Amino acid sequence: MASPHNLNLASQGTSLKALFSGYLMVVAVGYLMALVQIQMTHGLADGKLGLSVDDIVYSYYGNRNNSLLENKLHGSMKPMASDEDRAAIITWIHQGATEESFEATGIKQIFEANCIPCHNADSGMPIPDYTEFKNIKERALVDTGASFSSLARVSHIHLFGIAFIFMFVGLIFSLAAGVPKALKVGVIITPYAFLIVDITSWWLTKLNPNFAYLVIIAGGAMAFSFAFMWCVSMYEMWILPRKGPDSRDALLDE
Numbered sequence: 001m002a003s004p005h006n007l008n009l010a011s012q013g014t015s016l017k018a019l020f021s022g023y024l025m026v027v028a029v030g031y032l033m034a035l036v037q038i039q040m041t042h043g044l045a046d047g048k049l050g051l052s053v054d055d056i057v058y059s060y061y062g063n064r065n066n067s068l069l070e071n072k073l074h075g076s077m078k079p080m081a082s083d084e085d086r087a088a089i090i091t092w093i094h095q096g097a098t099e100e101s102f103e104a105t106g107i108k109q110i111f112e113a114n115c116i117p118c119h120n121a122d123s124g125m126p127i128p129d130y131t132e133f134k135n136i137k138e139r140a141l142v143d144t145g146a147s148f149s150s151l152a153r154v155s156h157i158h159l160f161g162i163a164f165i166f167m168f169v170g171l172i173f174s175l176a177a178g179v180p181k182a183l184k185v186g187v188i189i190t191p192y193a194f195l196i197v198d199i200t201s202w203w204l205t206k207l208n209p210n211f212a213y214l215v216i217i218a219g220g221a222m223a224f225s226f227a228f229m230w231c232v233s234m235y236e237m238w239i240l241p242r243k244g245p246d247s248r249d250a251l252l253d254e
């Protein structure tokens with residue numbers, strides 16, 4: 001029984017099936033390579049093998065608890081300022097430790113009152129001089145994850161590249177005959193919707209680490225729809241019995 005427009009995967013000629021299958025095989029290997037690469041870059045971000053939420057947070061948001069200044073404020077410099085003042089300094093560090101907010105949010109006054117009495121050029125102690133902002137900044141630097149420019153670069157490469165892959169995978173799958181229409185449309189549109197969600201969630205994770213979960217959900221949804229379209233297409237081409245007329249190696253059997 002042929003589908004109304006006669007365009008189903010099972011009834012295509014062998015050469016078109018070979019073309020489709022060759023493409024599907026290569027993009028599947030490409031997908032696996034991408035997963036390996038993710039494991040080797042992002043997967044090791046927290047020092048442990050395997051991709052975790054922490055890895056995604058460290059990659060995009062950064063590991064912001066690791067400045068010398070913050071460590072000292074929890075350690076040997078803890079008695080030097082009130083809890084409130086130390087909290088204010090730490091918040092300032094986490095927000096990027098800019099010179100503007102140093103001046104504008106009163107951090108400068110905290111340093112002048114609590115730190116500079118010792119941390120100055122004439123103290124005679126071998127400790128950094130905090131009358132120079134540069135010396136504070138150096139010790140406040142934290143890992144803030146991927147830069148906005150690298151995010152913009154990777155985002156556009158992903159949007160163009162992945163949209164292209166799903167164009168052909170979806171086109172092949174759209175010729176499958178055995179999938180109910182609603183499911184088919186859903187599976188075809190899913191990777192596009194979640195591609196947008198995925199890229200958006202990178203940027204959101206850069207701003208707020210809780211969005212790391214969204215990165216995982218979006219990646220999972222894309223992988224699932226890819227696997228579904230791949231398996232159904234391969235099944236209909238090579239395992240399902242042929243449907244409709246099949247005498248020519250042509251896409252459009254009339």
Ligand code: HEC
Pocket residue numbers: 068069072073076077080081111114115116117118119125127128139
């Ligand atoms: C009573 C003097 C004194 C005061 C006040 C003081 N410090 Fe210190 N600071 C020291 C000494 C001494 C060291 C070196 C020993 C150490 O690292 O614990 C030091 C070291 C440090 C270091 C490590 C320096 C480096 O680069 O190796 C940091 C960061 C620091 N202080 C921050 C602060 C901050 C922030 C304040 C104000 C809240 C402050 N200190 C107030 C005496 C002081």
